[in-house]
Amino acid sequence: MIGGLTKHTNILDYSLASLWRRRMKNISVLVVFSGVIFLVASFQMLTQALTETAALALRSAPEITIQKISAGRQVAVPVEYTEKLSVIFGIKDIVPRIWGYYFDEVQGANYTVMGIDARRMPLGDKLHLTLQEGTMPDSGTGGQAVVGRSVKKILEQKGGRLLSLFRPDLSLASFEVTGVFKPEIDILTDDLVVMSIDDARDLFSIPVNMATDLCVYVANQSEVTTIAKKIAALLPGTRVLTRSQISKTYQVVFGWRSGFASVCLLAALSAFVILAWDKASGLSPEEKREISILKILGWETSDILAVRFWEGFLVSGLAFVNGCTLAYIHVAFFEATLFRPVLVGWSVIHPSLHLVPSFIVSNFILIFCFSVLPYLAATVIPAWRSASVPADSALSGM
Amino acid sequence: MLIELEEVTKIYNRNQINEVVALDTVNLQIDSNSMVCLRGASGSGKSTLLSIIGCVFQPTSGRVTVAGKKLSRLPDRFMTLHRRRSIGFIFQTFNILPNLTVRDNIILPLIPLGISPARMRERAWKLMDRFSITHRENFPAGQISGGELQRVAIARALIHNPPLVLADEPTAHLDSRLSEEFMHLMADLKSAGKTIIITSHDPVVTEHQAIDRIIDIKDGRIHVS
Numbered sequence: 176m177i178g179g180l181t182k183h184t185n186i187l188d189y190s191l192a193s194l195w196r197r198r199m200k201n202i203s204v205l206v207v208f209s210g211v212i213f214l215v216a217s218f219q220m221l222t223q224a225l226t227e228t229a230a231l232a233l234r235s236a237p238e239i240t241i242q243k244i245s246a247g248r249q250v251a252v253p254v255e256y257t258e259k260l261s262v263i264f265g266i267k268d269i270v271p272r273i274w275g276y277y278f279d280e281v282q283g284a285n286y287t288v289m290g291i292d293a294r295r296m297p298l299g300d301k302l303h304l305t306l307q308e309g310t311m312p313d314s315g316t317g318g319q320a321v322v323g324r325s326v327k328k329i330l331e332q333k334g335g336r337l338l339s340l341f342r343p344d345l346s347l348a349s350f351e352v353t354g355v356f357k358p359e360i361d362i363l364t365d366d367l368v369v370m371s372i373d374d375a376r377d378l379f380s381i382p383v384n385m386a387t388d389l390c391v392y393v394a395n396q397s398e399v400t401t402i403a404k405k406i407a408a409l410l411p412g413t414r415v416l417t418r419s420q421i422s423k424t425y426q427v428v429f430g431w432r433s434g435f436a437s438v439c440l441l442a443a444l445s446a447f448v449i450l451a452w453d454k455a456s457g458l459s460p461e462e463k464r465e466i467s468i469l470k471i472l473g474w475e476t477s478d479i480l481a482v483r484f485w486e487g488f489l490v491s492g493l494a495f496v497n498g499c500t501l502a503y504i505h506v507a508f509f510e511a512t513l514f515r516p517v518l519v520g521w522s523v524i525h526p527s528l529h530l531v532p533s534f535i536v537s538n539f540i541l542i543f544c545f546s547v548l549p550y551l552a553a554t555v556i557p558a559w560r561s562a563s564v565p566a567d568s569a570l571s572g573m
Numbered sequence: 574m575l576i577e578l579e580e581v582t583k584i585y586n587r588n589q590i591n592e593v594v595a596l597d598t599v600n601l602q603i604d605s606n607s608m609v610c611l612r613g614a615s616g617s618g619k620s621t622l623l624s625i626i627g628c629v630f631q632p633t634s635g636r637v638t639v640a641g642k643k644l645s646r647l648p649d650r651f652m653t654l655h656r657r658r659s660i661g662f663i664f665q666t667f668n669i670l671p672n673l674t675v676r677d678n679i680i681l682p683l684i685p686l687g688i689s690p691a692r693m694r695e696r697a698w699k700l701m702d703r704f705s706i707t708h709r710e711n712f713p714a715g716q717i718s719g720g721e722l723q724r725v726a727i728a729r730a731l732i733h734n735p736p737l738v739l740a741d742e743p744t745a746h747l748d749s750r751l752s753e754e755f756m757h758l759m760a761d762l763k764s765a766g767k768t769i770i771i772t773s774h775d776p777v778v779t780e781h782q783a784i785d786r787i788i789d790i791k792d793g794r795i796h797v798s
Contacts, residue, residue, distance in 0.1 A: 182687035189684055196672045468668045471629065472682045472729075473657025475650060 186478060190485035201486075205494050211444050212498025212546050213505070219538045220502050221511040228362050229425040233418055237270070237390035238399045240421075241406060242414045249414070251385035256410060260391070263405050267394045270295045271386035273375040277340055277368070282329050288340070288368045290375020297392045305364070309354025312371050319371070321354035323364040338368065343380050350374070441545060448549040466561055479562040480555055487554035491547040498546075499539065575605035575737065575768050576626055581635030581645075583621050583793075595621040596632070597793040603770065605640075605736070608763045608783050611772040613790035619772040620741055622790065626770060627660050627739045628652040640736070657685065661730030663740035667722050669729075671715025675706060678714050679728045686733065700728040704758070720751045727758055738762060740771045744778055752777040759783065 194201050243252040257269040273290035293302055293311055302311045312319035320338055322330070330338060330352060338350045356364035376383065391406065393399050399417050407415045466479055505511055583596040595618045603609050603626075611619040625632050628644055631652070637645040644655060661682075669678050679700060680693040688696075701707045704724035709717050714725060723743070730738055740759070744752035752775060759769055760783035771778055779787055789796040 179687060181689055182685055185684045185687070185690065185693075188690070192673075192677065464668075465670055468670065469681065470653070471656070471662055471664075471668075473653055473660075473733075474685050475653050478685045 183481070186481045187485050190482050190489065193482065194486055194489060201490055205490055205497070208447065208491060208494035208546070208550070209497035209501065211447050212494055212542065213501045214498075215441065215444060215545070216499045216502035216542055217505050217511060217514055219542060220506045221514055223535055223538065224506055224511075225362065226426050228359075230422055231360075233363075233422050233425075236418050236421065238393045238396070238418050239391035239403050239406065240416045241389040241391060241410065242387075242416070244412060244414050249387075251381060251387060252389055252413070254384050254386050254389075256389060256413075259409060260406060263402060263409070265394055265398045265402050267392045268295060268297060270390045270392070271372065271388075272390050273372055273379065273381055273387045275375075275379050275387065277378075279329070284325075284329065285366065286326060286368050287366050288370070288375060288378065290370055290372040290378075292372045296390070303354075305356055305360060306354040307357045309352075312353060312369065312374075317371060317374050317377075318350055319353045320350035320374070321356065321369045322352055323356050323367040324358060324361060325365045326368060327352065327355050340368075340378060342378055348374070348378050444545060445549075448553050463561055466558075470562070476559070476562045480559055483555050483558035484551065487551045488547070491550040494550075495543060495547050499542070575640055576601070576603040577638045578602075578622075578625070579636045579638075581622075581625060581632045581637060583618075583625060583630075584633045587633065595793050596625070598635070599793070599795055601788065601795060603768065603786075605768050606763065606766055607785045608759060608769040608771070610779050610784050610787045611770065611790055612774050612779055612787050613772075614774065617790045618793040619790045621793075623739050623741055623770060623772050626737075627662065628655050657682065658733070659735050659737055661733070661735040661738045663726050663730045663738065663743050665742040665745050667726035669714045669722055669725055671713065673714055674711050675701070675709045675714055675717065675721075675725050676711065678725055679732055681729060682733045696732055697728070700731060704728055719747065720754065723747060723751060723755055724758075727755075731762070736766075736768060738767050738769045740769070740773075742772055742775075744773060744775045749777060756781045756783065 241252060241256065242249050244250070252271075254271050257271070260266060260269055270292055272292075275288055277286045277288050278284075279286060296302070306321060307324075309321060311321060322338065326338075330336065336352045338352055340348050340350070342348055350368075350370060356367065370378075372386075375381075381387070391402070393402055399419075403415045403417050407413065469479055470476075505513065578599055578601040581596055581599045581601075582594070585593045585595055599622065601622075611622060613619045624630055625637060626639070628639075628647075629652075631647075632645055635645065636643060639655075639659070642655070644652065647655070670681075673681075676694070676697050679697045683693045683696070698707065698710075701710060704727060706717075706721055706724050706728070709721055709725075714722065717725070726743075730740075738759075744755055747755065756778060759771070760781070763769055763783055771784075773779060778784070
């Protein structure tokens with residue numbers, strides 16, 4: 176038992192020495208392999224972190240959102256729908272909301288402008304908790320807005336706290352910035368400008384009896400789906416979105432983009448493994464000679480395979496740890512700079528995300544299976560073929 | 574008697590156009606604690622005979638018995654285990670791994686035996702001391718002289734204290750002084766109780782006083798001299 180353990184530690188020691196002897200080659204492989212695993216792991220972690228961040232941010236969203244659809248496109252919804260829906264038991268409140276996009280020609284950036292009636296929202300009095308600094312716009316006082324952090328940066332570059340936006344008739348509407356959203360919810364608020372619903376209606380020239388959508392708040396969470404179905408039945412021509420549907424949409428969008436990128440990266444990983452296979456299967460005469468000498472000296476084929484296994488495992492395992500660690504640092508501390516545009520979007524304003532990647536064991540197992548195992552196969556199997564050569568080749572002078 | 578070969582035949586590439594009969598019904602007995610030289614021209618079959626005695630491969634037919642064990646039909650794994658415990662090899666070109674240090678080359682046969690690193694170092698040190706190469710302990714083997722390389726090869730063959738030492742053309746690449754030195758070391762090993770079989774046609778070997786017996790091989794057959 177102890178002899179067997181000592182044998183394996185001896186073989187491990189020999190493997191380490193063997194790696195060191197060919198250190199330049201092995202360090203090169205380690206660097207490239209770590210890089211490939213870093214890319215794949217970064218995507219996995221970024222997707223996971225984005226999905227979780229989106230889910231976190233959506234917790235405060237209304238349970239149901241009603242939008243009116245005409246000719247397949249979203250149009251303004253009549254506010255009078257709120258009266259029609261009052262017959263549905265279980266609805267706590269219905270709050271109209273106005274939002275739209277505003278293109279800042281000077282900065283070349285798109286803002287998302289949202290008008291809300293905070294007094295009517297169930298958590299309206301707690302909206303200030305989403306702010307890093309300042310206060311929410313006072314519904315009674317017009318001309319105020321809170322903005323996301325990127326919008327604030329743009330304003331600071333202009334040198335002021337006054338946000339000036341053009342109405343459709345090109346007249347100017349100015350807003351005093353009274354607050355800035357927290358960085359933790361950048362994914363939703365980075366390009367956002369929130370103002371009172373009246374100001375937003377004025378800015379977009381939307382009639383008083385219309386809104387962009389209606390936010391429905393439900394008393395009992397377990398009845399959300401049932402109430403959504405009732406609303407859809409009562410208001411044909413509307414799109415009724417539940418919070419869980421929106422969350423799933425985020426997952427699908429991130430998952431699709433991540434999947435697309437992952438396929439590209441897995442192709443790179445496969446190319447690496449094929450290269451490793453090609454290199455390992457074509458053992459150099461020096462390596463073949465070493466195997467032959469070891470066999471003559473009483474090493475079994477399994478001993479030689481153990482050496483190759485440890486060599487492969489040490490290189491690929493270290494590359495796996497390196498790649499995953501670097502990926503974590505990349506996502507957590509550098510906001511996944513390399514891949515953020517691919518997953519978050521192609522807008523001029525890129526949200527500055529504060530992501531905390533979570534350790535999902537299945538993700539790591541997946542990466543392990545697609546990296547370490549193929550590399551091990553690519554090194555051990557050719558070595559097994561070579562270890563099957565007759566031991567007598569060392570006797571003939573070689 | 575340590576080794577006994579009965580009607581041993583070895584045919585390479587059997588039933589193929591390039592079939593070669595390397596050994597043809599060889600009968601041979603070698604006593605323990607003796608030094609035997611297998612003499613013959615290149616291609617005569619002496620290295621094949623040495624390989625069969627060393628359990629590197631099996632004969633096509635016939636029976637090989639070493640120290641009472643019938644080895645001619647053992648599976649490859651048991652032949653390996655036998656080689657590991659009972660046989661020390663010295664190769665024609667020494668077959669030292671040039672990137673390993675002198676000490677690491679010497680302890681190679683001990684690694685699969687499950688001996689602790691401290692004991693392996695201790696055994697290696699004793700042999701290096703015996704063959705006066707302790708000053709080269711941590712040198713890469715590729716950087717030492719031919720004579721030192723030869724002593725490393727002998728130390729490696731003896732590190733696991735085998736009763737049988739097989740040397741295949743050990744002086745083929747050595748000058749006469751180093752060849753004499755090699756035979757002197759072999760004589761010492763014989764005195765220490767080892768059985769030694771050397772293949773060679775070098776007069777330094779064949780005419781050495783420590784050689785007990787010369788077996789001439791020609792075209793795969795033994796000719797009694």
